[in-house]
Amino acid sequence: MSGSPKYQTVSSGEIRRRQAEQARKRREEQRKEKERQRLAAALERARALALSRAEDVAERVAALSREAATAGLAGDQAAENRLEQARERIRSATDRAAVGAAAGIAEEVERSLVGLRQRIDDHQREQAQERVEAVAAQLTEIPADVRARYDRGGAEECEELLDTARRYAGKAPAKSDARAETAAQAVREHLDKVLARRAEEQARTTAAREAAEEVYHRFAELRADAEQARVPLPDSDGINARLSDMATAVRQGDAGRVLAALPELTGLVDRAEAALDGHIDRVIERRELLNSIIQALPEAGFSVDRNSFVQREDGAMELRAGSTDGQQFAVLLRDGAGNATEVLYSTDTMHEAVAAGTGKAGECGSLLSVINRLSERTRSEGFEPGTVQWDDEDGDQPPPAAHAHSARPGVRGRTAG
């Protein structure tokens, strides 16, 4: 285990030389054979390595082609053909240089895949971006200000989700679809909410407008009635102002303001209507009463000056009459206490007497006889004249013929009806 036997190694002279020569030849042949074997083994290793590499590239080509097909793009058929040619040349190569040249083709094919990879990536990004923009387009169905008005939070959320999906579409298309779907869901919910709220508000606005129009028409009719009856419409200016405000609110689509103002306005119109009706009733009554007086005046020696008839805005009525001897007689019908009609008579004869300071009772007695005649007539028409009252200091409304006098005789009578 720790030593060799003795060896007999060398001989001298010619034998040793021949042996050495033979040994050299043998070694040379052995070296040549080994070199040939080494080259053959090296060629096989290079061939196997090149084929393995070409196979790797082929797998990449196939994988990219599948991916391209999925994306709707054509694969790189030229690359596949070149690769097959390269593999055939590798198999048939007789030296390593030929193997290397063929392997170089496989490398070129692999480098060329960069272009296909780029096209696939670009296409996938474009598709992802189109999907995102399709979702975004749904939002444009309704103007942004409208959407913000009815669902501001939803509008902002949709924009944020779309921005996120856009960012992914540009960088990681595979992750973009999930974001786009999330955004699409948010968009659907947002639009549903906007449409529902808008419909609700439109219905409310319509109801408010119709209610406002009804009030407006009622008031217009009252105004027409008042105009026709030549009487003032109570609180007309106040109601007009409120109607104007409400019309503004209607134009602005502010149903809440309209509906809030309606009860009070309706109440005002109701009260105006009731008051107007009272006015009209009294005007009719006064006309009938005045007509009765007009009928009676000729019997008292007066002829009616029909052109002197005046109906004031407050519903008061005036009329003058004259006698053949030049006396002027005036009648004024106006509101009295307790919704009764007050009849005021006056004559300039009375004025002259008062101005002269003589015969006051005599002129009054003449006027009184006229009033009595008129009262009798009106009574026969169904009116109930009241007691005659003298009013020297009536400063309310001077009769048309006494306009220049500070004091004049007057009579007040109350009628029934």
Added chain:
Amino acid sequence: MTTLDVAETHPACTVLGPGSRYVVWVQGCGIGCAECVSPQWIPFDHTRARDVAELAADIAEHATDGLTISGGEPFAQAGAVAALVAAVRERRDLSVMSYTGYTIEHLRAHGTPGQHRLLAELDLLVDGPFLAHRQAALRWRGSANQRLHFLTGRHAALRDAPDLSAGLQIEVAADESVRWLGVPPVAGFRQWIENRLELEPLEQKQERNP
């Protein structure tokens, strides 16, 4: 007369133990390690028997620093080797080293009386079979499983010496015969050197051309 089957001897080997040593390679090994570098000494061959007393006298006369027993398997003839060492020691107090394919634990537990006597005579022991797959460049050993035991304090100073190969001792004799001594540090050394130098064992040549 006690005899020992001896394959070869060398009076001055410097690569099989410390210093310059007389080496006795015994003939015959019952272990048969694969890829043994000295397969020619595995068969037992009593035709190689030598008188222990004469051999001991030769060793005592020519050895320099010590005696190394290799082979073959020294512990296969442990009784005769122990007698040889004892006979040498009667003349000179030489350092004695031995190789064995057995482990020292096996020898101590299951050894024969002769093997116990031999163990008692040794200063150094390299034990364990040669394992080709663990071959390494180690001090006086062929494979990493083999251990160097310092059985006495004679070589205590060498315990911590570097565990590096002692190398090979190659000799070309005047008759142009070649031999090498030592433990090859690499596998296939013998085949390599025989092919390289076109060496042929002298015994085989003699057998082929008697």
